[in-house]
Amino acid sequence: MDFLEITNLNISYPTRRLLVAAVQDVSFSVRKGEILGLVGESGSGKSTIGRAILGLLDEPGKIEGGTIQLENHDLADPATEISSFRGKRIGLIFQDPQTSLNPVMTIGEQLIETIQTHLQLDANEARKRAVALLDDVGIINADARFNDYPHQFSGGMRQRVVIALALCADPDILIADEPTTALDVSIQSQILALLQKLKADRNLAVILITHDMAVISEVADRVVVLKDGRIVEMGAPAAVLGTPSQTYTKSLVSSVPPTDRRIDRFPIMGAEQNHAADHNLKILNRWQLQKNTGASLVRVEALSKSFSGEGFMRIGTNEPVHAVRNVSFEIREGESFGLVGESGSGKSTIAKMIVRLIEPTSGAIFFEQDDITTLDGPALLAFRRKIQMVFQDPYSSLNGRMKIKNIIAEPILHHNARLERADIDHYVDDLLAAVDLPASSKERYPHEFSGGQRQRISIARALATQPKLLVCDEPTSALDVSIQAQILNLLKDLQEKLGLTILFISHDLPVVRQMCDRIAVLKDGAVCEIAAAEQLFASPEHSYSQHLLNSMPKFQP
Amino acid sequence: MQSVGVMLCVALLSFSLFNFVGDPINNMVGEETSTEERAELRETLGLNDPIHIQFGRFVVNAAQFNFGKSYQLRRPVSELIAERMPATLELVIASSILALGFGVFLGVYTGINRTGVLSNIILFVSLAGVSLPTFVIGILFIYIFAVILGVLPSFGRGEVVQIGFWSTGLLTASGLKALILPSLTLSLFQMTYIIRLVRAEIMEILQTDYIKFARARGISNRSIYFGHALRNSLIPVVTIAGINIGTLVAFSIITETVFQWPGMGFLFIQAVKFVDIPIMSAYLVFIALVFVAINFIVDILYFLIDPRLRTKSENRDG
Amino acid sequence: MADRYAGLIHRIRDSDIFHSFIHSPTALISSCLLVVILLTSFLCEFVAPHDPFTPASLSLMDAFTPPFWAEDGSMVFLFGTDGQGRDLLSAILYGTRISLIVGFSAILFSVIFGVSLGLTAGYFGGRYETVIMRLADVQLTIPSILMALLVDGVVRGIISRELHDEVAIYVLIFAIGISEWPQFARVARGATLVEKNKDYISAARIIGLPNRLIMFKHILPNILRPILVIGTIGLALAILAESTLSFLGVGVPPTTPSLGTLIRLGNDFLFSGEWWISFFPSFFLVILAFSINLLGDWMRDTLNPKIN
DSSP states (O other): OEEEEEEEEEEEEEOSSSEEEEEEEEEEEEETTOEEEEEEOTTSSHHHHHHHHTTOOOTTOEEEEEEEEETTEETTSTTSOGGGTBTTTEEEEOSOHHHHSOTTSOHHHHHHHHHHHHSOOOHHHHHHHHHHHHHHTTOTTTTGGGGOOGGGSOHHHHHHHHHHHHTTTOOSEEEEESTTTTSOHHHHHHHHHHHHHHHHHHTOEEEEEESOHHHHHHHOSEEEEEETTEEEEEEOHIIIIISOOSHHHHHHHHHSOOSSSOOSSOOOOSTTOOOTTOOOOGGGGTOOOOOOOOOEEEEEEEEEEEEOOOSSOOSSOOSOEEEEEEEEEEEETTOEEEEEOOTTSSHHHHHHHHTTSSOOSEEEEEETTEEGGGOOHHHHHHHHHHEEEEOSOTTTSSOTTSOHHHHHHHHHHHHOTTOOHHHHHHHHHHHHHHTTOOGGGGGSOGGGSOHHHHHHHHHHHHHTTOOSEEEEESTTTTSOHHHHHHHHHHHHHHHHHHTOEEEEEESOHHHHHHHOSEEEEEETTEEEEEEEHHHHHHSOOSHHHHHHHHHSOOOOO | OHHHHHHHHHHHHHHHHHHHSSOHHHHHSOSSOOHHHHHHHHHHTTTTSOHHHHHHHHHHHHHTTOOOBOTTTOSBHHHHHHHHHHHHHHHHHHHHHHHHHHHHHHHHHHHHSSSOHHHHHHHHHHHHHHHSOHHHHHHHHIIIIIIISOOSOSSSOOOOEEETTEEESTTSHHHHHHHHHHHHHHHHHHHHHHHHHHHHHHHHHHTSHHHHHHHHTTOOHHIIIIIIIHHHHHHHHHHHHHHHHHHHHHHHHHHHHHHTOOSHHHHHHHHHHTTOHHHHHHHHHHHHHHHHHHHHHHHHHHHHHOHHHHSOOOOSOO | OHHHHHHHHHHHHHSHHHHHHHHOHHHHHHHHHHHHHHHHHHTHHHHOSSOTTOGGGOOGGGTTOOOTTSTTOOSSSTTOBOTTOOBHHHHHHHHHHHHHHHHHHHHHHHHHHHHHHHHHHHHHOHHHHHHHHHHHHHHHHSOHHHHHHHHHHHHHHHSOHHHHHHHHHHHHHHHHHHHHHHHHHHHHHHHHHHHHTSHHHHHHHHHTOOHHHIIIIIIHHHHHHHHHHHHHHHHHHHHHHHHHHHHHTOSSOTTSOOHHHHHHHHHTTTTTTOTHHHHHHHHHHHHHHHHHHHHHHHHHHHHOSSOO
16 A cells, blocks of 8 residues: 655745756555665756755745645645644654764753653653664663763764664654664664664655665665656666666666776766766877786885874873874885775775874885885985875865966976966866866866866866876765766776876775775774685685674665 | 863963063063073072973962062052952853843744744844944943933942952942842843754754654643753754853953943953053953863753763664 | 956856855845845945045034934935034944944954964964963953953053054054854864864875975965854954944044944933934944844855854
């Protein structure tokens, strides 16, 4: 039986310049006891739909038309008392458990408040119910932890508390907006398992909103694919993801990094994409290509980094944090080396030490046989030319006040102050062409570009000094999956044509499998295992590697 | 702790004022005093001793509230200050209650009702309030209530009752009447400032995820405003309140001047005009003491209000 | 060259900020008011109908003339005259100029001093940052009026009276400036810390740019917004501070009276019925502060990304 039925929903955001149609003509339904996945990239409208159901659209969004039918109530009708449904019939949980909980109230207080809002229970009974809920979502020692504050729980535990809060009044529908995106992979699988258990126990109708195709593939019973506010395709995951009928769905599916094998390039479909290796590589004329001998380019020996306890806490936390412990590995010329781990594994810290953004506490880092931790002056400048970095967040890696051409020219000018202006302009043009951006981009400002385009600019800037080693710190984690595929292809092509060595840092295992030749798995600052990519995925030796691979949601349509 | 450090710094400043700004001897005696007499005086006062001994003596004296004699009034500074302190403190406390009470209440109201007509009126008036310097407000009040309407006194404290060393104006009708205008004047500027700050805090809190989540759980608006938002705004409000009381003490200088209120601020202004160093340095130390005390209380309040300061946070997933 | 400016003007015209400026009545009114005030006061020699400071041009016969709409008023002295026959309107214009000069210079000094300290503190961190921020915190607990009074008092004690009169304006600018720097340092440091953690700064460091360049070319332009907002409001505060100090008698010397001085002088006549002598200067002072605050308020609302 269809429990919640949405018909011809239209939502728009009137902005100053034009009316942004966020959701257009969307119709689907959810049944009890099923998980419906709403999947799409950014701007697809999936989150908007979730919030609209509960009347929680951010200003100035409004529902222009359509119905949201729950039994005999239309939730889209402004006359309906939508507040009586919130929490009672429909629960909603957000992405970030840290900001979803009120930091100055204990979780017990927040639970009891929610319970007493909807049910007529006295304090004792409310408390019993709250503890039972906490138990149900898997909080160990629920009774003892009842009076703890949110910051005393870890991220995964907090999300469980959030789920408990949403279920206080036994709603029939649970809307989960990217519930696991902010969590580590191992925790993510636990939360997904929890959602499935709750669905079964309580016969919930679950709307799971996510951009992660693998998650959908693992837990969703039905799938709705959205693009730019419209439904592209819907049906059972096996059908929609396994044998998609629409072009968009096909290209979306082919952009997902496969978890079971390594492919050469992500197949990109659609009219706007050019042929695979067709980048205008005039940059090659300037590049001093050297033969990659496979010799050791970077060697890290017994590297350690500790941070002294800091932060605004007054009590207790002055213990040092050992971010990196005694790490050793080697990167060979021309290869693509991956550092993989969850949050707190130290992978970013290691990368920052290799580019000398921070200094190690102990240990040595050798680049082309020199210990870079001791470099200074002109030697340091020469070193800086040979290593460059591409960052995770495309929105903060470019100075918003500078034109693109100045951003890219800056490293060139810094190392070669005497180049002619015209020459530099040509060089910038060539770099932009190498990353598939038109030359006209150079007169524009960062805010005029999308996330994927900004990453391309970052890559162009990184290539400006003709580095030997390119460090990529989660370069595609903030991008949509289709854009990610394009950027990863670009990186592969550039590596091949320019003879780059790449250090690739990521928490995303499927991506790492596609991009790297050898991989080091990190946990809590120490190396668990270093192996060739295929070998690691086929037969991991260390227990943590095995655990990681098991937790990883597999895209198996 | 750092409070002691601050006090020492201030003491050092005070001391430097004393010794290096002008010649203390010249300031203390008349012109007829001979050179030998001056030298003798210098010796008696210990002004020839090494600096650190003088400083030590200064600190010891200061701890006992002994700041010497005022150059101008020729009376011990501590006596002068003790005489005037109750006046200033009563004024400041009355103003604080007004400023904080109305300020926080109106700030919360305008923060919650962002677009209402009443809110906009309040905001407009508060903007005017921030643009009116305290002395203009004082003069305006005097003109309206004392000159034109004649209902309230325009200067002085009215009758005071002496309780021990404290002289209070709160127990007499004329004392209370005299308190009204000055405390209103003093509190107005601060009140408007507080309204705007509290409003900004409330608006920011209402945009947070946990408020949105509370709404999604069906928590009533009332609970959200008074339960969640208010509790979370306590921390910044406490900060604001702390700074505010301190500011009031300083701004009392102006109010006391306008209303000729016999408090420490009035004393201080005279001291600045006549370069009466002992009073200046004593006032400095006293003010520092007040601020350090306020900071200390605010820190304790933080500790009580913000659970994150009381307990360790857990970051690792088990 | 020309098209560089054309491009800039285009950007400004298209920007969201310009749009909300044009459409906001408060912003338009306040900036118009300010422009008028600025022009008339700085060109006061040409605009003012009389010269209130040459004793020769004053006549005691004109003293205590009420404003033009009252019984004994005249159009010659629009807002009346004071006890010595000085035209109030002219005195106000000259006084406004003084107030503006002192206020503006003080805030400029404060901003430059505070932002430099805050920016470097936030960027370099460590002991340097702790020391500066502690200093700022300690000074923040002392209200600026008190600070300015202290500085003024100390300087008075150090230099002789005649010299003091000459340099009083500079002393005042310094006193007010010194009293306001902590808030700029605080804001600058906070904003610097936020920017410092952004990746474009890491990119700049990886390129190998020297610290000096990173701070002034990359970070500084990106932290200007909140500084601008606080600076505008600080300007109003500085002007009020100057007038307060002058009112108390420890501000500008009597030879170059500012609005505060005029109010003080007029205060004596409040009870004897010549209300206009202190009313008009007060009124103009409030209008000035009010327009600046309005503008600052509008700036804060538009430039704040958090509150929509």
